[in-house]
Amino acid sequence: MDGRRARRSCLAVPGSSAKMIDKARGLAVDQFFLDLEDAVAPLAKAEARDRIVGALNEGGWEGKIRSVRVNALDTEWTYRDVVTVVEGAGAELDTIVLPKVSTAEHVRWLDLTLTQIERATGLEVGRIGIEPQIEDAAGLVEVDAIATASPRVAALVYGPADFMASINMRSLVVGHQPPGYDVGDAYHYTLMRILIAARAAGVQAIDGPYLQIKDVDGLRRVGGRTAALGFDGKWVLHPAQVDAVNELFSPRQEDYDHAENILDAYEWHTSAAGGARGAAMLGDEMIDEASRKMALVIAGKGRAAGMTRTDRWTPPEA
Numbered sequence: 001m002d003g004r005r006a007r008r009s010c011l012a013v014p015g016s017s018a019k020m021i022d023k024a025r026g027l028a029v030d031q032f033f034l035d036l037e038d039a040v041a042p043l044a045k046a047e048a049r050d051r052i053v054g055a056l057n058e059g060g061w062e063g064k065i066r067s068v069r070v071n072a073l074d075t076e077w078t079y080r081d082v083v084t085v086v087e088g089a090g091a092e093l094d095t096i097v098l099p100k101v102s103t104a105e106h107v108r109w110l111d112l113t114l115t116q117i118e119r120a121t122g123l124e125v126g127r128i129g130i131e132p133q134i135e136d137a138a139g140l141v142e143v144d145a146i147a148t149a150s151p152r153v154a155a156l157v158y159g160p161a162d163f164m165a166s167i168n169m170r171s172l173v174v175g176h177q178p179p180g181y182d183v184g185d186a187y188h189y190t191l192m193r194i195l196i197a198a199r200a201a202g203v204q205a206i207d208g209p210y211l212q213i214k215d216v217d218g219l220r221r222v223g224g225r226t227a228a229l230g231f232d233g234k235w236v237l238h239p240a241q242v243d244a245v246n247e248l249f250s251p252r253q254e255d256y257d258h259a260e261n262i263l264d265a266y267e268w269h270t271s272a273a274g275g276a277r278g279a280a281m282l283g284d285e286m287i288d289e290a291s292r293k294m295a296l297v298i299a300g301k302g303r304a305a306g307m308t309r310t311d312r313w314t315p316p317e318a
Helices: 018-024 042-058 078-092 104-121 137-141 143-147 160-166 188-201 216-229 239-248 253-269 289-304
Strands: 009-014 031-035 065-069 095-098 129-134 155-158 204-207 233-236 280-282 285-287
Touching: 009 018, 009 065, 009 239, 018 042, 031 042, 042 065, 042 078, 065 078, 078 095, 078 104, 095 104, 104 129, 104 143, 129 137, 129 143, 137 143, 137 160, 137 188, 143 155, 143 188, 155 188, 188 204, 188 216, 216 233, 216 239, 233 239, 253 280, 253 285, 253 289, 285 289
Parallel strands: 009 031, 009 233, 031 065, 065 095, 095 129, 129 155, 155 204, 204 233
Antiparallel strands: 280 285
16 A cells, blocks of 8 residues: 555446456556446445456456445445455555445444454455545545545545535536636635645645546646645546556656756755755755755655656756
């Protein structure tokens, strides 16, 4: 369980579809989740569990975070989802996405259940992470407690459609401003609340999906807002969305290069060779410890995305 791994794009894959599972292996996503919840009909859930176990054990997911979304705890399916998947393929699973989390107790239940299964089956205790999905008003009110309910929590995930319904938002299009809301951003408070809770807990924050899968321009507008706030990634529902989301949640090349140069320059200027200065100039820009912290964020995102530098700062005497 590593919260530093890139989660720019997370592909939703119906656990009942062998065709879609096979196709997902070849897509350039950072993460995928095999879904047992909304994408699987009630009568197909038992079969989907077995298909997911087989797909995880079969492999072919190299470089991707491997996740399964189980059903919500207000259903009769959740415990069997967890037991079947973790007993059958726990060694090949990185995280479980728990939907409709409205209280920290939901996370603690899953933590305890995972620990029991890991001990019983000889799996490493605590390795499988939890990604709580915030999908209603109660979950947002309790988001700080949810984010810190277990050391397994790796990311908070925003579930926009269910959340919009839970607060009676007058809109049928996820991500678009509701009719009549003509000033500001109707989603800003919700998104920022989740982001702050995630950052305070030291975990990642992931935006939910954009349902208009053919509207890539709309995806860029909506995803661009959450990327600008500081979210780490976004769910995708279709291969056509992957490239745009990976781009949105990666630093621009010039920003990545500049961040790495700030880090190099600051390290040199604060060293004995550079004069042991706490503040210095990088071109026309003054850099100091605060600059280093901001640069670490951008550089970290670029490194996680596998970016390489195209420009490199060198010390004045070099």
